[in-house]
Amino acid sequence: MSIRFQLLIVALTTLVLPWAGCQYASELETALRASQENALEASADTIAHALSAQPGRVFRDADDIEPFAQEHGDLYVFPLHGPPLLDGYREDWDLPVEPAPLPTATGYPARLQAGYTERYLFLYLEVDDPHFVAEPADVHPERDRFDRVDLTLQTPDGSLEFYFFATGAPGLIEAQTLVKGDGGADRTAEEPRIQAFWLQTSRGYHLEVRLPSSMVGARLWIEARNAGGDRSAGFAADETLRGGRLFMRTPRLDELLATFIRPGTRATVIDANALKLGVAGTLASSAAAEDTAAAGTWYRRFMTVDTSDWPLQASFPDRSEGRSVTAALAGHPAAEWLRTGGSSDLVLAAAAPILIGDQTRGAVVLEQAGNELLALRDQALTHLFNLTLLATVLAVSCAFGLATLISMRIGRLSAAADSAVGSDGRIRLDMPESHRADEIGGLSRAFERLLARLNEHTQYLRTLGGKLAHELRTPLTIVRSSLDNLESEGLRADQRSYVTRAREGVLRLQSILNALGAAARVEESIKQAERVNFDLNALLHSAVGGYRDAFPAARIALDTPPDACFMRGAPDLIAQLLDKLIENAVDFCPPAGTITVRLARSAGSYELAVINDGAPIPIAMLERLFESLFEHRQGRDEKPHFGLGLYIVRLIAEFHEGTARAANRPDAGGAMFAVTLPMI
Amino acid sequence: MKKHIAIVEDEPALRENYAAALARHGYGVKTYGNRKVAMQAFSTHLPDLAIIDISLEDEAEGGFDLCRDLRALSAELPIIFLTARDSELDAVSGLRLGADDFLTKDVSLPHLAARVAALFRRIDALRRPDHASDVVRRGALSIDGEKMQTTWNGTPVTLSLTEFWIVHALARHPGHVKNRQQLMDAANVVLDDNTITSHIKRVRRKFLEIDASFDAIQTVYGMGYRWVE
Numbered sequence: 001m002s003i004r005f006q007l008l009i010v011a012l013t014t015l016v017l018p019w020a021g022c023q024y025a026s027e028l029e030t031a032l033r034a035s036q037e038n039a040l041e042a043s044a045d046t047i048a049h050a051l052s053a054q055p056g057r058v059f060r061d062a063d064d065i066e067p068f069a070q071e072h073g074d075l076y077v078f079p080l081h082g083p084p085l086l087d088g089y090r091e092d093w094d095l096p097v098e099p100a101p102l103p104t105a106t107g108y109p110a111r112l113q114a115g116y117t118e119r120y121l122f123l124y125l126e127v128d129d130p131h132f133v134a135e136p137a138d139v140h141p142e143r144d145r146f147d148r149v150d151l152t153l154q155t156p157d158g159s160l161e162f163y164f165f166a167t168g169a170p171g172l173i174e175a176q177t178l179v180k181g182d183g184g185a186d187r188t189a190e191e192p193r194i195q196a197f198w199l200q201t202s203r204g205y206h207l208e209v210r211l212p213s214s215m216v217g218a219r220l221w222i223e224a225r226n227a228g229g230d231r232s233a234g235f236a237a238d239e240t241l242r243g244g245r246l247f248m249r250t251p252r253l254d255e256l257l258a259t260f261i262r263p264g265t266r267a268t269v270i271d272a273n274a275l276k277l278g279v280a281g282t283l284a285s286s287a288a289a290e291d292t293a294a295a296g297t298w299y300r301r302f303m304t305v306d307t308s309d310w311p312l313q314a315s316f317p318d319r320s321e322g323r324s325v326t327a328a329l330a331g332h333p334a335a336e337w338l339r340t341g342g343s344s345d346l347v348l349a350a351a352a353p354i355l356i357g358d359q360t361r362g363a364v365v366l367e368q369a370g371n372e373l374l375a376l377r378d379q380a381l382t383h384l385f386n387l388t389l390l391a392t393v394l395a396v397s398c399a400f401g402l403a404t405l406i407s408m409r410i411g412r413l414s415a416a417a418d419s420a421v422g423s424d425g426r427i428r429l430d431m432p433e434s435h436r437a438d439e440i441g442g443l444s445r446a447f448e449r450l451l452a453r454l455n456e457h458t459q460y461l462r463t464l465g466g467k468l469a470h471e472l473r474t475p476l477t478i479v480r481s482s483l484d485n486l487e488s489e490g491l492r493a494d495q496r497s498y499v500t501r502a503r504e505g506v507l508r509l510q511s512i513l514n515a516l517g518a519a520a521r522v523e524e525s526i527k528q529a530e531r532v533n534f535d536l537n538a539l540l541h542s543a544v545g546g547y548r549d550a551f552p553a554a555r556i557a558l559d560t561p562p563d564a565c566f567m568r569g570a571p572d573l574i575a576q577l578l579d580k581l582i583e584n585a586v587d588f589c590p591p592a593g594t595i596t597v598r599l600a601r602s603a604g605s606y607e608l609a610v611i612n613d614g615a616p617i618p619i620a621m622l623e624r625l626f627e628s629l630f631e632h633r634q635g636r637d638e639k640p641h642f643g644l645g646l647y648i649v650r651l652i653a654e655f656h657e658g659t660a661r662a663a664n665r666p667d668a669g670g671a672m673f674a675v676t677l678p679m680i
Numbered sequence: 681m682k683k684h685i686a687i688v689e690d691e692p693a694l695r696e697n698y699a700a701a702l703a704r705h706g707y708g709v710k711t712y713g714n715r716k717v718a719m720q721a722f723s724t725h726l727p728d729l730a731i732i733d734i735s736l737e738d739e740a741e742g743g744f745d746l747c748r749d750l751r752a753l754s755a756e757l758p759i760i761f762l763t764a765r766d767s768e769l770d771a772v773s774g775l776r777l778g779a780d781d782f783l784t785k786d787v788s789l790p791h792l793a794a795r796v797a798a799l800f801r802r803i804d805a806l807r808r809p810d811h812a813s814d815v816v817r818r819g820a821l822s823i824d825g826e827k828m829q830t831t832w833n834g835t836p837v838t839l840s841l842t843e844f845w846i847v848h849a850l851a852r853h854p855g856h857v858k859n860r861q862q863l864m865d866a867a868n869v870v871l872d873d874n875t876i877t878s879h880i881k882r883v884r885r886k887f888l889e890i891d892a893s894f895d896a897i898q899t900v901y902g903m904g905y906r907w908v909e
Contacts, residue, residue: 473764474691477785481697484789488704510786521766521874528768539901546902572877575901 003410004403011399014392021384029377033348036368037335040265040350044366045333047260047267048352051364055356058269058277060250061218065359068273071103072243073221073235076275076318079249080115080122086172088199088206090124097317099126102224104233110224112234116248121216123209125149125224130204133227135166139188141178145227149207151175151194152237154219154244160237161215163191165207170200175209219244247271253278261366268365269354272329274319277362283347283369313338313347313367320365324351328363331355337370346370409433409440413447420451427455462628465642466520469513476513480506519628519644519651522576526655529570533680536574536606537565537599543575544597547582554586560599565606568680569656577652578610580645581673585612587633588671601679605658609674616664617671625662625673626650649675683800684708686727688718688746689762690737694785698731698762701789702796715742719749726754729799731792732779734763734770744777751778756806758799760841762787768878775882781841783869791868795841802828818851819909821896835890842867843883846876850897850907859904880905 055062068074084092090099090113099111102125109128116122127149135146141164148166155161163175175194178186193215199206221244223234235243253269257280261267266281314321327334328351335350348370354362412432420428429451434444483503491499537560544558578597585595593613600607617625624630631643646660653660653675660675685707689695692713699709710727712718714737722730730750736742747759761774766784774782780799783792805826814825820833828844830837839847849866850858858866860876871879880897887894898906 470764473785474694477764478691478693478697481694481701481789485697485700485704488701488789524767525874525878542900543902546900546904549903571899571901572881575899576874578901 002403002407004400004407007399007403007406008396011396012392014388014395017388017391018385021388022381025377025381025384028380032376033337033370036348036370037337037350040348040366040368041333041335041352043261043265044267044328044335044350044352044364047257047366048333048354048364050260051256051269052354052356052361055361057256058250058253058354058362059271060248062356064245065272065361066245068245068247068271068275069243070100073103074243074245074247075112075114075220077114077116077121077246077248078317080117083117083120083210084115084122084208086195086197086208086210088197088208090206090208093122093124095317096315099124102222102233103235104231106231106233108224108226108231108233110233112222114246116213119213120210121213121220121246123151123207123211123222125207125209125222126204127207127224127233128204129224129226130202131227132200132205134168137168139166140186141176141188142186145229147205147227148225150221150223150225150234150236151209152221152244153211153215154217154237154241155215156217158217162237163194165196165198165209167198170198170205172196173198175211216246218246220246247273247275249279250277254280257281264369266367268320268367269362270320270325270329270365271362272360274321274325274329274363276317276319283367310337310339310346313340313349320351320363322349322351324349325363325365327351328353328365329360331360406440409436413440413444417447420447421454427451427458429455458628463520465516465518465629465644469517469520472509472513476506476509515642515644519648522573522648522651526570526573526651529573529655531568531570533566533568534571535564536567536608536677537561537563539571539574540578540597540599540608543578551582551586553591554589555592555594556582557594557596558598559596561601565599565601566680567606567656567677569677573652573655574677577649577675578608580649581610581675584645584673585610588612588614590614593670602676605676605678607674607676609672611665611670611672613670615670616668617662619664622662622664626660646673649673653677682706682708683728684710685796686718686722686730687711688713688715688730688736688743689733690714690735691733697789698792701793705793705797707796713737715739715746718746722750722753726757728803729758729760729796731760731762731796734761734765734774744773747774747777747779756803758803760795760799762792766875771878772882775840779840783842784871784875786870787868788870791870794868798828798841801826816848816851818854818907819896820891821847821851823848823851832887832890832894837886837890839883839886842869843879843886846879847883847897850905854907854909857900857904857906863904 051058068076078095078097081094084090093113093115095113095115097113099113102110102112104110111126113124114122115124129147133146135148136144146166148164151163151165153161153163161177163177165173165175167173173196174190174192175196176188177191179189180186194209194211196207196209199208219241221235221237223232223236225232237244257267257269257278261281263281264283266279266283268276269278271277311322322336322338324334324336331353333350333352335348338347338349339345340347346369347367349365349367351363351365353360354364416431420431422428429448431444431447431451433440434448435441436444479502483499483506486499540558540560544556547556582595589595589612596611598609598611626646626649627643628647629643630647631641633641650660656677658675658677660673663672663674664670665672685702687695687698687709689698689711690713695711695713699711702709710721712721732743732746734741734743736746739745743761743763747761750757750759759779761779761782762785763770764785771782781795783795816823816825822831825848828841830839830844830847845867846863849863860873863876864871880899884894884897887896896907896909898908900906
């Protein structure tokens with residue numbers, strides 16, 4: 001892994017900043033939410049206390065503490081936004097609640113819904129009775145059998161009034177009432193104040209009734225009956241006057257509530273049955289807050305506050321529900337967070353009980369949009385995110401830049417270290433970055449010191465041969481001259497053989513020393529060499545002739561251009577170069593192999609190549625063959641080798657501004673050593 | 681009359697070996713370890729021949745100084761440098777100072793003795809001016825084998841003993857290629873190829889100083905050298 005990548009990863013740990021920010025923001029949010037809960041709860045409690053002081057303004061009948069019982073005919077009357085058209089359809093009632101089924105003991109399915117406007121009470125009844133029996137024209141309600149709906153009203157003064165609806169032809173009708181006739185016989189009379197619309201459908205009929213509120217007291221009973229008289233649904237008024245109570249909003253409670261609340265808050269007063277008595281205010285849904293929330297949405301996925309398991313806000317037009325409502329009706333103020341259906345908006349609901357005496361008679365439910373809090377959080381988060389992201393980007397790019405810089409410097413140093421020892425064996429002593437004061441500079445300087453020592457060592461090794469050759473010469477001369485003297489003294493035959501052996505040893509030592517000192521001598525003679533113009537071609541011809549004599553076992557071929565090849569240089573040195581190449585080739589050429597000396601012209605220079613049959617040179621060695629003291633021969637030879645032959649070739653080639661290189665023959669059947677020499 | 685040879689050599693073993701060998705050949709040998717002692721002795725009594733090492737004890741170039749001083753004392757005294765140093769520069773310096781020969785210590789004792797004998801012979805030959813000697817003439821070249829003198833177009837060429845023998849060997853059979861070994865044998869030396877090359881170079885230069893068009897010694901690369909007329 002590169003330093004750049006490592007530092008990048010380290011720098012990426014600054015991403016913990018936004019994360020920590022998120023954690024902090026979510027804690028902050030929790031605290032804010034708690035405080036908002038408390039505040040709203042306190043408000044709800046205050047309103048509840050205020051309301052409990054004036055129960056008459058809260059409850060239509062402050063003494064009625066009997067719970068709402070639908071099964072006894074108690075009916076919740078929904079507030080309607082406007083007077084609906086009397087047409088048998090309830091679509092224009094604009095209520096999200098379906099009509100409630102009327103209890104029936106005889107399997108007569110009917111559903112009822114009630115609503116009111118300022119002046120009228122509306123009833124809507126659906127009856128599933130596909131067999132329509134019309135009211136006869138001259139009706140005797142006691143005797144005749146027809147589909148009818150009975151309505152009993154308790155008037156504001158407490159008396160009961162009985163009406164029924166039936167029709168001969170569906171459409172707009174009026175309620176009918178029984179009137180004692182003159183002859184004691186009942187007859188029907190129409191009550192024009194109570195209007196209704198009888199709509200015949202495939203399943204049965206709809207009845208939409210409008211009656212003035214002034215006619216209705218606290219109770220009302222409605223019963224649908226079929227023509228046979230054997231099936232009915234709903235309630236008829238009986239002597240006990242049970243059920244049939246109308247539950248509806250308390251008049252002017254909305255206005256009273258409105259004085260308690262602040263904008264953006266909705267207050268709902270419910271009775272002990274959780275039925276709504278009054279509602280005031282609307283939940284704020286600020287467009288600006290929405291925008292901010294939308295802009296910050298992608299940050300939310302980093303939030304740890306998960307609202308998905310929060311309860312959905314229940315919205316019934318007739319009653320309130322929820323944990324807080326239940327708690328408040330049990331006598332304890334409570335608050336809870338709710339999701340509003342569909343959107344992700346949050347609502348905070350707080351409920352406080354309205355206590356009259358020791359009895360919980362109802363509750364105040366205060367609701368407040370949580371979006372403001374969300375918007376606040378998102379704003380804070382956005383800032384936090386932007387800042388920390390900026391910091392992270394800055395840190396990451398700084399780290400990346402620094403890493404790139406360091407990588408580059410180390411790369412430079414590494415490249416320099418790689419090439420410090422050149423293919424010619426020369427050591428370069430200056431390293432990049434060494435003037436820098438930091439660790440890389442230190443490393444570079446350490447490299448420089450190392451290279452300097454290596455260079456000293458190499459120089460020492462390079463001169464060691466010459467020095468040895470020189471230093472050993474005197475003791476060797478002593479030995480040889482002593483042997484000379486010994487021989488001159490006259491020896492016995494057996495002694496002579498020892499002297500001969502000693503002399504052979506001396507000769508070998510001598511040749512070793514000569515080989516060791518060869519490079520030094522060539523360097524010496526290069527210093528003193530004089531350049532002349534000469535024909536390289538002629539030199540080759542002459543020299544190869546000599547080599548054929550000198551190495552009769554080798555087959556030496558010569559491949560040169562037909563004309564003279566003039567160059568400027570030291571012919572003796574070139575001859576010496578050729579000596580070394582030929583010696584090398586002879587050493588590596590198998591007995592039956594051929595050595596080819598080839599001279600060719602190429603772009604301003606000559607290429608003098610000595611190509612021999614034999615094993616190819618390992619690739620790794622090709623580069624280093626021309627180094628001083630590099631020896632790749634395996635095994636032992638009668639001649640000593642110190643890896644100086646090809647080094648001498650290089651020295652001489654470089655003296656002539658040429659180059660030396662080694663390569664394997666393309667057919668891998670041998671090696672080629674070539675020098676380029678400049679033309680004139 | 682017994683010839684006296686002075687050996688100035690700081691290596692005792694070598695000194696004694698040389699002395700023993702030369703004494704065996706009938707010379708009177710005196711050995712000296714450093715320049716001061718040698719010079720002291722020479723100021724009172726000159727030897728007939730001096731063999732000098734270049735570096736003498738702590739004087740790296742002491743032999744050169746000694747040679748200069750000795751040459752100042754006597755223009756004819758044969759001086760042979762015998763040294764472990766074989767650089768071209770040393771050889772040139774030594775010969776320029778008036779030494780008759782410059783030998784490396786590779787030389788064998790018989791060779792050394794041959795050289796010493798040759799130098800004495802030359803001295804003798806020079807002392808008998810009208811003696812009909814063994815003279816080889818090749819065009820402009822004239823070589824007196826006895827006096828070991830070489831002239832080119834009548835002008836003497838000052839060759840060292842080794843150089844003289846090389847020229848002699850080449851010129852005796854013009855056109856014949858003499859390889860390095862043959863030249864070494866002729867010159868009574870054992871030298872490496874490089875040294876032979878530098879000897880040849882030096883010889884050529886000496887002739888060229890007299891005659892800029894001198895081209896009589898040809899290199900036959902890979903084989904050796906030959907004299908062309």
